[in-house]
Amino acid sequence: MNSIDTSNSNSLIGSSNLLIAAIAWGGMYGVSQTALQYLDPYSMTSIRYGCGALIFCLMLWLKEGRTAFRYDGQFLRLWLYGSCGFCGFSILLFHGLRHAPAEHGAVIASLMPLISALISWITQGKRPNGATLLCTLVxxxxxILVISRGDIANLLQLQAIKGDLMIIIGVTCWVIFSMGISQLPDWSSSRYTALSCSAGLITILCANTVASLIGVSVLPTLERITPVLFEIGYLILAAGVLAVSCWSNGVARMGALNSLLFMNMIPVAAFVIAALQGKAIEPMEIYGMALVITALVANNVLPRIQRADRVAPASSR
Structure with a gap:
């Protein structure tokens, strides 16, 4: 009986953590667009992950001690993954949100599980099964339905498509970063996150410096930061530290396969927040989001059914 209670408690805590992370990420897109009215993508990324790296390192020190800060010959690997995830994802996402609606970014972000399957196919030759490929197409x-709002002419609007493509590339960068933890099986997620973020911060600051020199970035001043202190705090604490910590905790309790279902809540949260803000949401956007969520749920559930069908005949013997 105790084992059942423990299992239920573990699932409840894990589900709660994953739900918090998904909702926090869902709100990130609208908050980012507000902050982008005062700051450019490079400055926002530097502020967000400059502070984020400090907090991640403090949490790692409290959890695992000073010895966890050794790179053990993995600095180059972590720098590459950190540059891809924290620099590439953030800068591309913020650039994309200058042109594309926040809700579109959230829908694209929910494709991470399917993007992960396609990357594994390209890099490792692990061809997805027919069900996953069908779910990907759906x-x-x-x-496409969300982006076009049911009107093909919207796909020809260069600025909007440019924004969506940047978000897709940025999300792919985050998927690559997330897959990097499997390359270091002996490392905790806290150590991987803190050290890769610290290494990636070098690339972020270099990118910000170059952007400033060529005139596409302006160093943030107090006058620019003050109006969006809440938004910056949200990006650092809620969508950064809280979401990543809750997600890692939830995955540890629920497993990766169960956790992926909660990615569906990211676009739902973004659309609900947009509606509460009074933004007009067209029916085609809702239909498109429903298609994406249906595909993600099916991609998660179908492998379970297939495994159950294989186990059933074996157990009957």
Whole structure:
């Protein structure tokens, strides 16, 4: 009985953590667009992950001690993954949100599980099964429906498509970063996050410096930061530290497969927040989001059914 209670408690805590992370990420897109009215993508990324790296390192020190800060010959690997995840994802996402609606970014972000499957196919030759490929096509159709709002002419608007493409590339960068933890199986997620973020911060600051020199970034002043202190705090604490910590805790309790289902809440949260802000949401956007969520749920559930069908005959013997 105690084991059942423990299992239920573990699932409840894990589900709560994953839900908090998904909702925090869902709100990130609208908050980012507000902050972008005062700051450029490079300055925002430097502030967000400059502070984020300090907090991640403090949490790692409290959890694992000073010895966890050794790179053990993995600095180059962590720098590459950190540059891809924290620099590439953030700068591309913020650039994309200058042109694309926040809700579109959230829908694209929910495609991470399917993007991960495609990357594994390209890099490791692990071809997805037919069900996953079908789910991918359905999800892509849903994203196109959201982006176009059911009107093909919207796909020809260069600025909007440019924004969506930047977000897609940025999300792919985050998927690559997330897959990097499997390359270091002996490392905790806290150590991987803190050290890769610290290494990636070098690339972020270099990118910000170059952007400032060529005139596409302006060093943030107090006058620019003050109006969006809440938004910056949200990006650092809620969508950064809280979301990443809750996600890692939830995955540890629920497993990766169960956790992926909660990615569906990211676009739902973004659309609900947009509606509460009074933004007009067209039916085609809702239909497209529903298609994406259906594809993600199916991609998660179908492998379970297939495994159950294989186990059933074996157990009957």
């Amino acid at each position: 999800a892509i159709a849903g994203v």
